[in-house]
Amino acid sequence: MIFKEEDIRDEEVLAIAKRIAIAARTAPKAKGVDNVEVAILTGDDIEKLAQKMCEVAEQEGRMSFVRDAGNCRKSQVVMLFGTKVETLGLNCKFCGFDTCAKKEEHPEIPCFFNANDLGLAIGSAVSIAADCRVDNRVMYTIGYTAAKMDILPNCSMILGVPLSVSGKSPFFDRK
DSSP: OOOOHHHHHHHHHHHHHHHHHHHHHHSOOGGGOOOEEEEEEOHHHHHHHHHHHHHHHHHHTOTHHHHHHHHHHTOSEEEEEEEOOOOOSOOOOTTSSSSHHHHHTOTTSOOHHHHHHHHHHHHHHHHHHHHTTOEEOOBHHHHHHHHHTTSSTTOSEEEEEEEEOSSSOTTSSOO
């Protein structure tokens, strides 16, 4: 049997996305508390996300969302990484409040450690993509739109990472 790369590409990128999800899950978390959520989008769900990104661009005058929607459409997979907001009782003051109890009076403000854990998960995730030579780019525009679509309903901070295997990365040389 002969397999041509273009015939197995989508299947392999999805397999790598699953490995990426595992890397994000096992990334270090403050106090061992896991507030990270991960989702994998393919096919029609990528198109729904891209359409919503274009709507956001029009409604909010943020044209970079149109550019990034185009990048999503050129991807085999789009991954979402989010974090729940949960204080950890460390009273570190990194969020601007003297105690976690004071911060909890402001649920719209994230705990520093939730954001840090999200960053560590993303770093672990994209390292797997790089090791597998899958083109990727961390995009806040995807996360912002995913939050509007309530794809990760318990998460206040979401970032997206599209994954592409093609002759040239669609994520650079962008205008």
